[in-house]
Amino acid sequence: MYSLLFAVLKRLDPEVTHHWGMVIIRLAGLPGIRRLLRKRYAPNPSLAVRALRQDFGSPIGLAAGFDKNAVAVRGFYALGFDHVEVGTVTALAQPGNPKPRLFRLPADRALINRMGFNNDGAEIVATRLAALRHWGGDLPVIGVNIGKSRAADIAGATADYVTSATLLAPHADYLVVNVSSPNTPGLRGLQEVSSLKPLLQAVQAAARETPLLVKISPDLDDQAVTDIAQVVNDLDLAGIIATNTTVSRENLTTRASSVAEMGEGGLSGAPVREASLRVLALLRQTLPRDKAVISVGGIFDGQDVKERLDAGASLVQAYTGFVYRGPAFAGLLTRELRDVLSGVSLRA
Numbered sequence: 149m150y151s152l153l154f155a156v157l158k159r160l161d162p163e164v165t166h167h168w169g170m171v172i173i174r175l176a177g178l179p180g181i182r183r184l185l186r187k188r189y190a191p192n193p194s195l196a197v198r199a200l201r202q203d204f205g206s207p208i209g210l211a212a213g214f215d216k217n218a219v220a221v222r223g224f225y226a227l228g229f230d231h232v233e234v235g236t237v238t239a240l241a242q243p244g245n246p247k248p249r250l251f252r253l254p255a256d257r258a259l260i261n262r263m264g265f266n267n268d269g270a271e272i273v274a275t276r277l278a279a280l281r282h283w284g285g286d287l288p289v290i291g292v293n294i295g296k297s298r299a300a301d302i303a304g305a306t307a308d309y310v311t312s313a314t315l316l317a318p319h320a321d322y323l324v325v326n327v328s329s330p331n332t333p334g335l336r337g338l339q340e341v342s343s344l345k346p347l348l349q350a351v352q353a354a355a356r357e358t359p360l361l362v363k364i365s366p367d368l369d370d371q372a373v374t375d376i377a378q379v380v381n382d383l384d385l386a387g388i389i390a391t392n393t394t395v396s397r398e399n400l401t402t403r404a405s406s407v408a409e410m411g412e413g414g415l416s417g418a419p420v421r422e423a424s425l426r427v428l429a430l431l432r433q434t435l436p437r438d439k440a441v442i443s444v445g446g447i448f449d450g451q452d453v454k455e456r457l458d459a460g461a462s463l464v465q466a467y468t469g470f471v472y473r474g475p476a477f478a479g480l481l482t483r484e485l486r487d488v489l490s491g492v493s494l495r496a
């Protein structure tokens with residue numbers, strides 16, 4: 149019944165599927181249901197890791213963008229994600245870009261999106277997170293990813309991020325400054341060290357004790373990646389999330405005309421894997437082990453997770469893999485990771 153439902157959902161418009169998927173995941177977070185599911189999907193204790201000054205039941209988390217408004221955190225935890233990054237949240241609530249804005253490329257195990265930070269705004273999400281903490285019970289590590297409101301111009305970006313950080317940091321186990329989405333005009337320019345350093349300094353002051361990370365693009369050249377790692381060292385931030393989606397459309401199997409019809413947006417999934425690994429390796433050359441690197445981009449199975457951990461990732465996240473492999477994804481990843489760590493090869 150579970151797989152039948154999933155098969156039906158996969159045939160619908162991707163955003164409609166996302167909506168109904170979220171309804172089901174919220175149901176998975178209801179008290180009796182979540183206890184049963186967690187029993188089934190909780191990672192083996194041997195996978196526990198420590199990062200960002202806290203304990204994680206496994207290195208596997210949900211990447212930003214799936215639960216933008218923190219409405220299904222308990223459901224994702226029940227399904228086996230040990231950390232959930234909510235957001236991107238912006239200071240002002242906003243509807244995002246016009247639809248259609250999300251496309252599947254099954255031949256490439258990829259997605260293209262230009263969602264444009266559709267979200268309920270920092271105040272509402274902060275209230276939701278406060279309620280989650282208030283009601284207690286088992287929760288994953290909760291990261292909060294913040295971005296620039298579309299209505300704020302680039303000159304006003306710092307003040308806009310600081311508003312979000314002030315509202316959200318008290319409810320977050322870690323905070324992420326997202327300067328790498330391709331879907332907000334001018335945003336990725338904030339990755340330039342001359343803009344990034346003062347921005348991160350201001351957000352760091354607002355975040356107080358909450359560990360602060362910055363999320364970067366896979367499209368940066370080697371020097372830019374190393375420069376950002378240096379900024380993280382200089383400011384003594386907690387780490388880096390690498391990577392967001394790419395604007396590249398190279399090496400796709402999907403027909404070029406179909407890809408062109410989908411239009412602009414960030415490409416995620418298998419085609420980002422190489423770039424994400426490249427950035428991870430570069431970061432680890434500059435960042436000491438006490439700085440976290442959360443690796444994301446093209447993770448589909450336990451072998452992928454092991455590859456990232458071997459390359460120096462502290463934690464990993466996935467989004468597109470969850471879309472293609474279905475609701476049991478995190479449980480499958482943790483089981484597969486355990487198998488590959490104990491010497492059972494997943495791939496021929």
Ligand SMILES: Cc1cc2nc3c(=O)[nH]c(=O)nc-3n(C[C@H](O)[C@H](O)[C@H](O)COP(=O)(O)O)c2cc1C
Pocket residue numbers: 211212213214216235236250259261263265293326329363391392393415416417418420444445446447465466467468469
């Ligand atoms: C539909 C969609 C929406 C996304 N929204 C966000 C977002 O709001 N903020 C963010 O930092 N990343 C966002 N991402 C990027 C993912 O968090 C992740 O970095 C990227 O998709 C690469 O991982 P993957 O290959 O496992 O999907 C989004 C990705 C997708 C597919």
